[in-house]
Amino acid sequence: MKYTKENYQKVVDEFTPKNKKLKNFVLAYIFGGGICLLGEIIKNIYVSVLNVPSDEASVMSSVTLVALSALLTGLGVYDDLGKYGGAGTVVPITGFANSVVSPALEYKREGYILGTAANIFKLAGPVLLFGYFASFIAGILSLIF
């Protein structure tokens, strides 16, 4: 072979199409911002229409978004949003819900226990683990100081 591992990468870079970064940034901003705006609207509805206290309304708004995302994942819509929204649909809490529901659906065919239950955190697992670990560290620190 006339190429080596070292000089072949240059050839690969020459012909590999670049992702449209600017377009992706703008779309991520719009989709991510849109999801957060929706969260605010839901919260305000809880506060003004249902007279829920503001801090509780925030939690309820998050739960509503998670439920909405799970529903849209099940209906096969969220992955289409993700195609355009990119990081804008991955980073908000709705993206987390999508990453839990999508393997749950995918592995249902292998049974509820060894399929869905065993694989449901396949994508979200690292987030949960490091989340638990970070809260453990924070707990220790608050105990000491």
Next chain:
Amino acid sequence: MKKIGKQTFVIKGDVVIRDTYTIAGKKEGEGPLKDNFDMIVDDSLWGEDSWEKCELKFQQTAVENLMKKNKIDKNNIDLLIAGDLLNQIVSSSFAARALGMPFVGVYGACSTMALSMGLGALLIDGGFAENVICVTSSHFCSAERQYRLPLEMGGQRHMSAQWTVTGSGAVWLSNSGSGPKIKNVTFGKIIDLGVKDANNMGAAMAPAAYDTLKQHLLDTKKEYDLMTSGDLGTVGKNIVNKMFNEDKMSIEDKYDDCGTIIFDIEKQDVHAGGSGCGCSAVVFGSFLYKKLLNGDIDNLLFMSTGALHSPTVSLQGESIPGIAHCIGIER
């Protein structure tokens, strides 16, 4: 010995490609080759309850319909050579379970169609078999699931990523009858130039495609009306052209890639093109085979290209080895 040059086996007797049968999925059925397929299946599950079961139905039906179309009995088939992309090549072995023929399962990732046809041709020319059926399949959903992420996971595909073809192509090889004939077979070496990006399979496979193609041309000293690679997509195809241009043996006007033929790259949102075992199988069985039958081309160098990618060893830091096999066909 029936070997010439470094890697090419010459078929001295008759190995006739008697007929083919192709089944394509919905997206493939909306592409530029839509009028060439024998059957198009619009439902991604085809009435089954999983994508794996659907894929094996593709493969089984392709073989059954090929035999029905030509009124051949399964007892007259000496060997079924089949492969696919899934773990334990389940689509092939489970389809073979229902077909009830002597079966050899092969794995060469997306290079499996040329691999199985090459092996079939050698067995027939060696006098070990009279009739062989070669078949491969792939399914977008079962491949995504095994190699990438759950389907409903929202995210963006890289611009160099390819779209796994949903489809199956079966080919009937025989030592008698009329049709295009396999004249030589070149099995390739595994070439790995260190590409680790699973979203850029075309770049991972291109060096192997170049290596096999060049060796075949050096071994046989033949000129072809058309040379096709299996599923390099736009990225890999451009790299192969660059490599041949550097050698001052430009093939651009006679070379194409099944992954860029099967889809309308601009309109069908497939990024770099089609891929998968089914890609070269359905393009050969429909479009290319018809070109040979019609006399649009007198000869064809058909190559399938495989990225021997494993999600497990990839995570362990390994790169993606490439392989390519080709067969020379004359009408």
